[in-house]
Amino acid sequence: MLASKDNNTQAEEVYEPNTARPADSVYKVDQLNLWYGQDQALKNIELEIPEQQVTAIIGPSGCGKSTFIKTLNRLTEMIPSVKTTGGIYYRNQDIFDKKYKVELLRTKVGMVFQNPNPFPKSIYENIVYGPKIHGIKDKKVLDEIVESSLKGAALWDEVKDDLKKNAFGLSGGQQQRLCIARCLAVEPDVLLMDEPTSALDPISTLKIEELVQDLKKNYSIIIVTHNMQQAGRISDNTAFFLNGEVVEYDRTDKIFSSPDDKRTEDYISGRFG
Amino acid sequence: MKAARQETTITTEERLQEPANLSVREWKNKIFKGIFTAAAGFSLLMLIVLILRIFTQGIGYLDWNLITSFASRNPSDAGILAAFVGTIWLMAVTAPISFILGVGTAIYLEEYANKNRFTSLIQTNISNLAGVPSVVFGLLGLTLFVRELAMGRSIIAGALTMSLLILPIIVVASQEAIRSVPTNLKEASYAMGATNWQTIYRVVLPAALPGILTGNILALSRAIGETAPLIMIGALTYIAFLPENLLSQFTVMPIQIFNWTSRPQEEFHLVAAAGIIVLLAMLLLMNSIAVWIRNKFQRRF
Ligand SMILES: Nc1ncnc2c1ncn2[C@@H]1O[C@H](COP(=O)(O)OP(=O)(O)O)[C@@H](O)[C@H]1O
Ligand SMILES: [Mg+2]
Numbered sequence: 001m002l003a004s005k006d007n008n009t010q011a012e013e014v015y016e017p018n019t020a021r022p023a024d025s026v027y028k029v030d031q032l033n034l035w036y037g038q039d040q041a042l043k044n045i046e047l048e049i050p051e052q053q054v055t056a057i058i059g060p061s062g063c064g065k066s067t068f069i070k071t072l073n074r075l076t077e078m079i080p081s082v083k084t085t086g087g088i089y090y091r092n093q094d095i096f097d098k099k100y101k102v103e104l105l106r107t108k109v110g111m112v113f114q115n116p117n118p119f120p121k122s123i124y125e126n127i128v129y130g131p132k133i134h135g136i137k138d139k140k141v142l143d144e145i146v147e148s149s150l151k152g153a154a155l156w157d158e159v160k161d162d163l164k165k166n167a168f169g170l171s172g173g174q175q176q177r178l179c180i181a182r183c184l185a186v187e188p189d190v191l192l193m194d195e196p197t198s199a200l201d202p203i204s205t206l207k208i209e210e211l212v213q214d215l216k217k218n219y220s221i222i223i224v225t226h227n228m229q230q231a232g233r234i235s236d237n238t239a240f241f242l243n244g245e246v247v248e249y250d251r252t253d254k255i256f257s258s259p260d261d262k263r264t265e266d267y268i269s270g271r272f273g
Numbered sequence: 274m275k276a277a278r279q280e281t282t283i284t285t286e287e288r289l290q291e292p293a294n295l296s297v298r299e300w301k302n303k304i305f306k307g308i309f310t311a312a313a314g315f316s317l318l319m320l321i322v323l324i325l326r327i328f329t330q331g332i333g334y335l336d337w338n339l340i341t342s343f344a345s346r347n348p349s350d351a352g353i354l355a356a357f358v359g360t361i362w363l364m365a366v367t368a369p370i371s372f373i374l375g376v377g378t379a380i381y382l383e384e385y386a387n388k389n390r391f392t393s394l395i396q397t398n399i400s401n402l403a404g405v406p407s408v409v410f411g412l413l414g415l416t417l418f419v420r421e422l423a424m425g426r427s428i429i430a431g432a433l434t435m436s437l438l439i440l441p442i443i444v445v446a447s448q449e450a451i452r453s454v455p456t457n458l459k460e461a462s463y464a465m466g467a468t469n470w471q472t473i474y475r476v477v478l479p480a481a482l483p484g485i486l487t488g489n490i491l492a493l494s495r496a497i498g499e500t501a502p503l504i505m506i507g508a509l510t511y512i513a514f515l516p517e518n519l520l521s522q523f524t525v526m527p528i529q530i531f532n533w534t535s536r537p538q539e540e541f542h543l544v545a546a547a548g549i550i551v552l553l554a555m556l557l558l559m560n561s562i563a564v565w566i567r568n569k570f571q572r573r574f
């Protein structure tokens with residue numbers, strides 16, 4: 001499905017993909033199955049996620065979007081009842097391999113959650129949390145990271161005089177951008193975003209969408225969204241999930257203009273979900 | 274129903290009509306309110322009577338001498354110095370031991386242990402231990418610390434026994450505090466590549482600390498009033514010297530108070546009441562500190 005994207009020139013003008021070099025894939029997902037106890041939440045997922053593009057995951061509530069995105073950084077392991085089969089390869093490394101360090105994976109793959117979850121600390125301390133756990137102690141280096149991360153998340157101008165203030169004093173949209181900045185501080189390769197704007201007002205949502213467009217120059221982004229217009233606006237590729245399966249995965253323009261599967265069409269036209 | 278409503282219009286009178294059993298419900302409400310108020314009032318009354326009695330008895334002996342003198346055969350000279358210092362020693366040694374063991378156990382159970390038969394066995398036993406009579410802990414302390422480990426009737430033996438006694442309370446309180454740290458904060462930390470320990474040390478413990486400290490202080494304030502286990506391990510009732518180190522013999526306030534009340538002379542009962550006032554003041558102080566910590570570090574998430 002995705003293989004055909006390179007000769008789809010018409011869409012390239014509209015969606016501005018990174019044409020500088022051919023898209024390698026950051027993730028290859030192979031026959032992934034996941035169970036919560038007896039309940040299967042993911043069924044035979046097969047996906048390749050290209051680098052430096054925005055890949056959207058859409059689908060109705062409870063179809064496994066969050067579960068899927070959390071397998072990509074192995075955060076599902078926090079739930080004791082979870083069992084997984086199949087393979088996930090991040091830059092050709094098997095992330096389920098016993099020798100593969102999960103801390104390394106999560107350093108390379110940052111995550112932004114549905115509800116902004118800053119730590120109950122100052123803005124500054126929130127940003128330096130990641131660098132500090134990875135051993136950076138030099139105050140000057142940390143200061144630079146704080147500035148560049150906040151700039152990267154389009155938050156610097158709003159908070160540069162309040163770095164010592166508690167992050168809980170920020171608005172919801174600012175908190176979410178702080179969480180993005182906190183990820184950027186670790187210099188990841190991939191950003192996972194699980195419905196990052198669903199708890200935000202329209203203006204904050206717009207800011208985050210613009211930010212995502214900006215970030216894809218340097219990062220590969222996988223974003224779960226409940227909002228189809230959002231997927232249409234910001235993503236290059238879209239995967240439609242239903243009942244734990246990938247019904248269709250293709251270029252976003254293709255999915256939205258002429259989906260192959262009837263169920264995709266029904267969902268996109270708002271007939272269910 | 275629906276069909277009927279559409280046909281007949283409802284009159285204003287009908288709209289204002291009371292539900293049939295409203296007055297009965299109001300009556301019941303009043304009766305139960307009365308019962309609960311009476312129950313609360315009764316406990317409060319008992320507490321006031323108790324405090325009044327102790328104060329009227331003990332106030333005459335409550336002076337600086339009481340705290341600066343050793344026990345004596347003469348009631349007017351008798352003081353609680355040895356017991357007061359002994360209690361402080363005992364608490365100062367019990368607090369770190371029970372804190373490290375209790376919080377360590379709680380961290381292990383909440384953050385490291387897999388949920389399996391073994392850990393659920395530990396969990397059940399900890400809850401059960403909280404219900405074991407304190408005399409039994411005294412017996413354990415006597416055989417294990419005093420005799421087997423040859424610590425004698427020392428402060429360290431007493432403190433270890435007390436630590437065992439309050440350990441279950443501390444573990445359970447700390448577990449609750451740790452469990453109430455929001456998962457999304459832990460996820461944020463793990464998602465940045467933090468290890469288990471980094472997440473515990475930098476996210477979980479700071480957020481849980483107020484709850485943990487409160488639980489520890491309340492557990493210690495229980496230990497302050499305990500007599501039985503210390504009598505079992507043979508803490509002395511009459512001491513005319515201050516403990517010097519962990520292996521010194523000692524006595525504590527409740528033992529001293531018990532000793533005075535069991536004497537025939539009326540005056541000693543009054544000295545005992547004065548001692549109780551001091552003990553109550555210590556308890557009140559500790560509980561206030563616990564409440565202060567809880568309010569100061571009120572949940573910020
Ligand atoms: N922690 C969990 N334990 C058990 N079942 C879960 C858990 N989290 C999610 N599920 C189940 O997995 C399915 C997919 O959930 P989720 O991935 O959250 O869906 P989505 O993000 O698409 O709304 C749902 O049926 C949900 O009930
Ligand atoms: Mg979800």
